Amino acid sequence: MVERKIGDKNLRLVREDITEMEVDAFVFDITEDVKLGSGFGAAIQQRGGIVIQKELDEIGGCPTGEAVVTEAGILKADWIIHANGPKFREEDEEGKLRKTVQSALARAEEKGVKRLAFPPMGTGLYQVPLDLCSRVMVKTISDHLAEGGTLEEVLIAAPDNREFDPFKAQIQEGA
Amino acid sequence: MANQAKTHKIKMMEEQLAKKLNRQVVGSLVGCVHCGMCDESCHYVLAFPDDHKMTPSYKADQVRKLFKANHDWTGSVFPWWVGADKVPLSDDDLETLKDIAFGTCTNCRRCTLSCPMGVDTATLNRIMRGLLSHVGVMPEGVRVVSKDQWEIGNQMGVLKEDYIDTIEWMSEELEEDLGHAEATIPMEKKGAKIMYCINPREVKYDPRTIKEAALIFWAAGEDWTMPDEGWDNTNFGLFSGDDGLGGACAKREYEKARELGVDKIVISECGHGFRSTRFEGVNWAGESEPVPMESSVMTMLNYVREGKIKVDPTKNPEKMTFHDSCNNARSGGFFEEPRELLNLVAMDFQEMYPNRAEGFCCTGGGGAMSMSEYTPRRLESAKIKADQIRATGAKVVVTSCHNCVDGLNDLIKHYKLDCEVKQLVNLVANALVLDEVEKPVEEVAVPEEITVKPVAEAEPLAGRKILVVDDEEDVRTFLITVFEDAGAEVISAADGNEAIAMAREHLPDLISLDLSMPGKDGVETFVELRSTAETEEIPVCVVTGHPEFRQVIYDRPVPPPEGYLGKPVDEDKLVAYASHILEHRNEKAN
Structure with missing residues (x-):
């Protein structure tokens, strides 16, 4: 098991499909127009129902670095935190990624979430470099857990070795 | 001077280009003398002979200009001569480049054969696609498909449960067709000799090819399996130029093969899948000792050559x-x-x-x-x-x-x-002589003829209400008759507005939808059905003979249709698809 203990809280790396996880909430890397689209977005729509997109349509948008919350339809999670991370090598990738992760954590705390799952934010189609992503995400989440709050466990869901290995290295480095 | 005005995206593209330069690429970048010998090898040039922008050299020059401006001495000494003074500067320029790289070349590499200098224009065009994709400039369909393959693991966004369901469906059909309990499709069988990887199009819209391949494997007495993940042999990184995606896709297949301990991967009939899995993926994924791989064409040919199938x-x-x-x-x-x-x-x-x-x-x-x-x-x-x-x-x-x-x-x-x-899989399956098959692995009783499904399934759609939507009266009548003969209650509509109204009023179990209709076409109708609370859950089987179907599959404004059939429609296939969609929907609801 790959994990880092932070006081009585936990940061853990898993290989699960994030849209099927039994957590209180999971994070989805959404675009500014809050359209679920393909990839995990398609899985959310097909497994969770179209009500999620309807709730997003009412919210209307989400600027880069921010996060919004919807219910999760008939998925196992209660909430989906839609966080708009940096995309396609835009400027200040690191700062924007940190702010996005902080926003997602803040929305989770507001909902009283205890178990939250993140995907590696933007490391696929959106071209965020894996070394930068793993370093920033692990540091930002660890710092947040050290400050207290309702969150007890944060999981990073990385099914592929390509993503699992750099996150594992980051988590074990500070464990 | 040009550097001062470059946008961030263009700077990122130039940074990325530096990582793509190897001996082969630089050879193609510096080798072109613009002799024009490649022009008439290109199907775009033949279709648009007066448009110089269709020539292979013009398309390759788009990358060449960036290279000359940033990496080649000629760009410093004679920028006006080599186009280094005409590099893209604005994000609008990138939209033009997108149209060239994605919309005027299929990367078929025919022009390469005509080049006396050995310039590989398709490689350069793929690099341009990759540079554009790197900064998010790509057609919507490319974005949709790439995201599906990155995150779901296959390029049509087929969820794991739907993949497994389709394989089980084909397995059950094979078992019923042959009347043999062992004629099934093995899933996740450790130590099998062959791991069979397929194109997601087979799962989504042409599952009969899976059954046909399974029939051939069974007839040959093969020890084979399908994997539950890493089954997609296609690789959109080859198309989009994203080497990262290329490596990720290929590695999923290779790692799965090692996990199952198979002797080799057999790649179903897919040109793109064969090239990316067998050749390019090995490099993208950094494989030093790749698992043996072969096209299913070789597998089938060897079965015939070795007498494993007749x-x-x-x-x-x-x-x-x-x-x-x-x-x-x-x-x-x-x-x-x-x-x-x-x-x-x-x-x-x-x-x-x-x-x-x-x-x-x-x-x-x-x-x-x-x-x-x-x-x-x-x-x-x-x-x-x-x-x-x-x-x-x-x-x-x-x-x-x-x-x-x-x-x-x-x-x-x-x-x-x-x-x-x-x-070929269709033809080989059709030509199989089952009653003369020798079984090298185990002796199994083979029936003399494939059995027909029992009468109990004569009305497989009994109790179902189906809405048939098609503007052509003869097609509508045909579809109504087929569904009614299968026991369904059928209502029909001749255009999109009528279809939406009827769907809301009658809440059918299934909608058979034509896409090419006057007025509100099938795509608009489909999106509206999917976006309306009363009708969003009704499964839709698209029945069309036109390529606009691709829009609902690839641009994906809403979740894709549950089924697709091309016209002219095969009666048995239509009923089988409709039954499967309805059964699958029931299973999900439960």
């Missing part, structure tokens, strides 16, 4: 021709084996000209159908291929590639050719 070519008597997939043939050197197999399983093979390495692209381009905005131009450039096929007089065009199947079907309809498209 085939009767008289079962395929139609006049046939063969279309070489560019990825299989020109880029893979796979010329003679498919022809040998075709001659073994069919009676009347007529070569089309030119062929093999010099064959023209079907315009499928290993993924070009994902870009609906370029369909009219793509089909216009397909004229040379249509002329080639027409000249053979063949009734069947055989190909070993799923993208080519779609590309050829599009051009056959567009140019009104009197023929259909088949793959």
